[in-house]
Structures are given as structure tokens and as C-alpha cells.
Amino acid sequence: MAEARSTAPEFPPASPQDWRALVEKTLGGKPFDSLNTATAEGLAIAPLYPPAMSPAAGLFRPFDAERAWDVRTVARHPDAVRARADLLADLEGGAASVLLKLDPQGADGVAVGSAEGLAQLLDGVVLEAAPVALDAGFLGVAAADWLSAAAKASPGALLAFHLDPLSTFAQAGESPGPIEAHLFAAAGAAARHAQTYPRAQLFLASGRVVHEAGGGEALEIAFAAAAALAYAKAMVRAGMGMEEAFSRITLGLSADADYFLTIAKLRAARRVWARLTEACGAAGPARIEARASRRMLTRRDPWTNMLRLTAAGFGAAVGGADAVALGCFTDALGLPSPLARRQSRNTQLVLMEEAHIGRVADPAAGAGYVEAMTEQFARAAWSAFQMIEGLGGVISALTAGHVAAEVETARQTRAAAGDPAIVGVTRFPPATDEAVEVEHATAQAVAAPSPRLPGPDGRCPPLAPIRLAEPFETEAAR
Secondary structure (H helix, E strand, O other), X not given: OOOOOOOOOOOOXXXXXXXXXXXXXXXXXXOHHHHOEEOOOOOEEOOOOOOOOOXXXXXXXXXXXXXXXXXXXXXXXXXXXXXXXXXXXXXXXXXXXXXXXXXXXXXXXXXXXXXXXXXXXXXXXXXXXOOEEEEOHHHHHHHHHHHHHHHOOOOOOOEEEEEOHHHHHHHHXXXXXXXXHHHHHHHHHXXXXXXXXXXXXXXXXXXXXXXXXXXXXXXXXXXXXXXXXXXXXXXXXXXXXXXXXXXXXXEEEEEOOOHHHHHHHHHHHHHHHHHHHHHOOOOOXXXXXXXXXXXXXXXXXXXXXXXXXXXXXXXXXXXXXXXXXXXXXXXXXXXXXXXXHHHHHHHHHHHHHOOOXXXXXXXXXXXXXXXXXXXXXXXXXXXXHHHHHHOOOXXXXXXXXXXXXXXXXXXXXXXXXXXXXXXXXXXXXXXXXXXXXXXXXXXXXXXXXXXXXXXXXXXXXXXXXXXXXXXXXXXXXX
16 A cells, blocks of 8 residues: 655644544444445445555557547437437537437337438438448447448448447347347448448447346446357358458447446456457447446436436546537426536537546556456456356347346346435425426337248347336335
8 A cells, every 4th residue: 555645744644544443432332344235236335445555557448538438319200301400509509429219119219211211310410530330229230230231331431330239139129030030140340341341340249138127237337248149150151351340340339327336347447358359359448339228317306317418428538438428407307408418418429528537647646446347347257257158158148138137137136225325306496396397209119121030020028128226216106
């Protein structure tokens, strides 16, 4: 431990033993260990940590003081005309890229079902300047072709096809046709588009489905790593090299209101990625897209979601995310208003341009708590990843119910801890619920190709998303 130093001559230096004695005095006879807590996965969190003697290296994205991270806006209004207006306003207002949530039914995304529809949605977006990412579920292969058509074979187009059939399968609990067939079809599409678009990201290996279902940080990282390995293997079978395959995969993780755990989780994910790629004979840093947790958002007192989203954005940025999508403070209630979208965008801009968070490379390096949690998450995630691979890979682990069982264990552990401290719900609830502006739209379905592939449907226990505040909000409404 570093030697205690006094910042003022008139005050003697305080050692850790001095701090501990003072804390024990305030505990009123309770043992110091009563301050110990743990994550939902049982990883210990101590009340006091010494400075890290040797900060871990290589756990941050390549440093860029000009544009520290990609401010990513989400377009999901079911009406394509309105969604286009939203995304153009966000890009003009400071966002750097767009995530398109597509759903031809209009129930959970923009109602687009053809190349023409996507081209109209992106009319006015310069794809060589503003990256466009997709979230299209089992329509990912078709949507990738639509996006390719919109890019008009420009090799400079900044595309993120974000093919991710495994997350869709895990959340829904089923696939239209064998999930293995969807994986192979996605890999074939990726190999085709890789040649035309050398700057494009092809797959999104996301662990967010675990987080949103109530799982813990280590399992989230492990699921993302297992998905990345499955996608890399599929691309190699499609004719790509292992190193190129890994270089075209983006890791998807959640950013929570507990920014210390978010920071440690993202740094641990880079450590797991480095070990995974090394084992596969590849190299290169992880590319991480962080999206704000939806399970942390509340319907009651939704203004407090602004604080949660700010903390999530801070944690994602300090943790080294390459792209951050915050979402809006009204997402638990409905579609965002222009105010909510502007607030989401400007929160990141304030963190970047006024708080100057991106001016320091890996600002958490050397912090005892963060370094300790990074190490714990990395080790636990690697063990969980090995368990998944020992079961035959991520598809086998899903169909066998292993992933769902681990998520359920974390949920039960969290529930056993008692009422969580949720500001505006279980703590300091408002006397009356103040209405906030949200938008409501009638879904207008459009024609789209069927995502069904030949063969029997895949099945697994679904990882249905939850909101942590929902049980307590329901109880308060009675």
C-alpha cells in the first residue's frame, strides 16, 4: 500500500487503520464485516479497498481526445416518417450514429420491411459520415441486405449490421426454424458483406439479454463471449479468417445506474475478450457498444430516470465503451417526446464536452475498488464462459436451460435481499404522480419477408426482460 501522505502540515496523515477505527466507532458495536456486501452472483464487495499496486493495462479503448466515444441515438418510432425526422434531428443535434430498431409489425420498432422502406428511412443520412447500426432480430439477414442496398456498395460506408440471432432466440425462447440455421445464414451474409464494406461491423455479440432478464455482470460478459466465439466460428466456416472474424464482432453490454460496477464490467469484458482472442490465435482490442439498462427504469417518478441514465452514461464512458446508446427517461412509459430525445442526446454531450470525461485514458485505472471488481468479474466471467463451452457452446447452454437457471438464481438472490433502494419508488416516492409527456402511436404493419428457415423450430427457456421496480410500482398502485 502507498505510504499515507498529509496534504496539510497541521493535520497528521491518516492511515487505513485510523479510518477503520473511526468507522468501527460509528457502528455502535457492530463488526466491521457487517459493511460487506455482494453482487447478485455472490461476488464480494468490501467497504474499503487499498490503492491498486499495479493497475491492469490494456483495458481501455484506443484513446481519442477529439471524439472520446460514439454518441449513438436510437430510432424506434413505428412510423418510418416520424422515425426519420427523429434520427435526423438527433444527428443534427450532436449524435454521431444511429441505431435502427426494426419491426415490420410496428410493435417494437420502426415498421420497415423492404430495401425501399429502409432507403426512405435513411434518406438524408450520409453513411460515410454517420454510422448506422441495425437491431432487426431474425430479420437481420434481410435487413443487412437492405442496408447494403442503401449504402450502394460504397466501401467507405460506416455500417454495423449487428447480426445477432442468438440474443433474439434467447429472449423469445424460440426461433422460426433451427437456430443453427439462422446462425449459418447470418454468417453467410456476413461473409458476403465483408468484402464490399471493409469498415463494417458484422455481428453483435451481446450479453444484454442476460442483464435485462435480471442476470448478473459475470454471466452477461460470459454470454457475450460465448456468442462471440459462436459467431467467429460460423464466419470461419463461411470462408473468413479467424482474426478478421473477431475484428468484425462488436460486444454488446448494458450500462447500469451503479456506475462503479458498469466501469468494472466493461473493463473485465476487455480482459475476457483478450484471453478469448488469444486462445483462438487472433488479436485486436474489443469494440464495445453499451446501451443503457432498461430494467433500471421506473414508471413512477420517471424524472429520476434522468439521474440513472446520466450515471449509466458516465459509467459506460469511463469504462471505455466505443459507442453509447442511452435511451430516454420515458422509455418505461412509452415512445419518447422530442424533449426526452433531446435530453438523452445532450446528457452524453455534456459528459463529453463539458465534463471532459473522455480527456483521460482509463480514468478508473489504479482505483482499488474498480481494479478489484474488474479482476473478480473477469475471473467469474471466464469460469462462466468455460461452463457454457463445456455444455457444448452457447446454443446448447440455452436449450439445456443452464443460462436461464443462472439468471433465475441471480433474481432470487436479489429478491432475498429485500426491498431495493429505488428512488421515487421504494425510497422518497412522490406524493402524487406527475404526468410526463410520452407519445403513443398505432402500429401500422408493413409487408416483410418471412424469417422462417426450413426445419423444426428451436426452443429454449426464454430470458424475458424485466424491470426491477415493476413489482413495487404495482404494489403502490393498489
